[in-house]
Amino acid sequence: MTPEALTAFLQQEIPLTAAMQLRVTQCGEGRLRIAAPLDANRNPHGTVFGGSLATLGIVAGWTLLYVELQAEQLHPNLVIQHYDCDYLAPGTATFFAEAQLPEDWPRFIEQLRAGRRSRLDVAVRLTCEDREILTARARYAALP
Structure with missing residues (x-):
């Protein structure tokens, strides 16, 4: 799926992403990068709203797994289970979320192929x- 097609998919299926004006800028080889503008995500202080930061992180991880699961021809129900983040500095312009597949991706796939959560x-x-x-560290659960 191209970054443009993936952006359209997200904005259709997760309407909040359209309001955030997020845009997938890179997708492939086990990596994903998403951008979002300050203007659609600002708080009263003129910086990025913390909820937008958290949301973009969750969406980045979820989207990466969604794309990679599609490539494996697996279609489980994929949901966020836990999200733990540290806010390090304010965002003052367009901001980006980056995620990549972890080392235990093969185990994750193996369990799904065996019909297990x-x-x-x-x-x-x-x-x-x-x-x-x-x-952040995001834990996703996939239900076959």
């Missing part, structure tokens, strides 16, 4: 103007 932790990193502004 599987969980996977994904590290997510958000940046703004080349500065790290949030780090």
